[in-house]
Amino acid sequence: MDIVLAVLVVVAVLALTVLGMSIRVVKQYERGVLLRFGRLRGVREPGLRFIIPFVDVLRKVSLRTITMPIQSQGIITRDNVSIDVAGVAYYHVTDAEKAVLAIENVAVAVDQIAQTTLRNVVGQHSLDQALAETDGINVSIREILDRTTTEWGVMVTLVELKDIQLPESMKRAMARQAEAEREKRAKIIAAEGESAAAAALGEASDTMVAHPLALQLRNLQSLVEIGVDKNTTVVFPAPLMSTIGDLGAFLRREMRAATDEPMVGKADGVGPRAVPRV
Numbered sequence: 522m523d524i525v526l527a528v529l530v531v532v533a534v535l536a537l538t539v540l541g542m543s544i545r546v547v548k549q550y551e552r553g554v555l556l557r558f559g560r561l562r563g564v565r566e567p568g569l570r571f572i573i574p575f576v577d578v579l580r581k582v583s584l585r586t587i588t589m590p591i592q593s594q595g596i597i598t599r600d601n602v603s604i605d606v607a608g609v610a611y612y613h614v615t616d617a618e619k620a621v622l623a624i625e626n627v628a629v630a631v632d633q634i635a636q637t638t639l640r641n642v643v644g645q646h647s648l649d650q651a652l653a654e655t656d657g658i659n660v661s662i663r664e665i666l667d668r669t670t671t672e673w674g675v676m677v678t679l680v681e682l683k684d685i686q687l688p689e690s691m692k693r694a695m696a697r698q699a700e701a702e703r704e705k706r707a708k709i710i711a712a713e714g715e716s717a718a719a720a721a722l723g724e725a726s727d728t729m730v731a732h733p734l735a736l737q738l739r740n741l742q743s744l745v746e747i748g749v750d751k752n753t754t755v756v757f758p759a760p761l762m763s764t765i766g767d768l769g770a771f772l773r774r775e776m777r778a779a780t781d782e783p784m785v786g787k788a789d790g791v792g793p794r795a796v797p798r799v
Contacts, residue, residue, distance in 0.1 A: 542574040547581060552617035554580045564617050582617040586678065589632055593684070594640045600647040605686035608662075610635050611679040612670065619674030627675055631666075635680070638665050643682075648691075655682050 546569055547553040553565035556578045565579065572579050591608040598604060612631055614620045624630050642662050643651055651658065659680050666677040687695070729739070 539574055543571050545570045545572055545579050547579075550585050551581045551583055554582060554617050554621045556580065561618065561622065580621050582614055582620050584614050584617070586611055586613045587628070589628070589635065590683075591632070591635050591639055593686070594636060594643075596640050596643045598643070598648045598651060599645060602648045602691060603688060604643075604648065604651070605684075606639060606643050606651075606682060607684040608635075608639055608680060608682045610666070610677060610681075612666075612675050612677040614674055615676050616674030619672070624673040627673060630673065631670060631675060631677070634669055635662075635666060635677075638662050638669075639680075639682075648687075651685065658682060 545553065545565075547565055547567045549567045551567065553570060555562040555565055555572065557573070557576055562577070570579065589610045589612065591610055593605045593607040596604055596606050610631070614627065620627050639662055642658055642665065646654065646658065659682060663677050663680040666680065670677055
């Protein structure tokens with residue numbers, strides 16, 4: 522009886538071991554690729570699956586989107602500038618059979634082809650294009666990866682350039698360029714302001730010539746503004762326009778008097794003589 526009991530125990534243990542080795546659980550986000558004696562026997566859907574131990578091999582493939590960082594690559598752009606570019610790619614398996622049979626390691630293969638493609642695509646652009654046209658570069662990289670990884674049962678859904686490192690000399694040059702551009706805009710704005718101010722002053726002077734009292738009102742306004750500071754001494758300019766008018770009238774009288782002197786001598790018939798000025 523003891524021998525029979527021992528045999529039964531051994532058989533039970535072996536049965537439980539074989540049963541444990543034959544049970545596989547395929548999760549909802551996975552697919553199981555079954556190989557029997559090395560030959561493809563199909564894809565197993567999620568759930569509880571049984572295999573023949575030592576005969577069948579069930580390879581589980583995840584269908585979830587995988588985030589894969591692309592290591593920083595030293596790239597020489599089309600205008601011979603050395604930069605370091607890093608990125609990130611998102612992909613997922615669409616065909617579990619191809620992911621197992623067509624490629625040995627999907628993750629490593631996508632990582633390597635992404636690094637190579639990133640280096641090739643960015644190297645075809647100049648530095649300004651790489652900095653300004655990142656969306657177009659991302660699309661180009663994704664399309665190239667899609668054409669390659671489709672044969673592996675993988676779809677690349679998104680590629681993004683994450684970081685672009687410039688050499689220090691290029692950073693200083695770009696800083697000087699940006700500073701010069703800001704100075705250019707500042708000078709243009711200042712010149713436009715001077716032009717507008719000159720035009721406004723011209724219109725104001727025309728108005729004051731047409732209306733002399735406007736100058737007096739402006740002088741009074743200036744006096745009010747000066748008086749706000751509570752100054753004890755106020756230097757107030759004389760009315761400039763009236764002064765200019767008086768000077769013009771004086772010059773006209775002098776010229777008229779100079780032209781009238783010879784006429785006085787001829788009228789007396791005794792030749793030219795000096796006429797005292799009053």
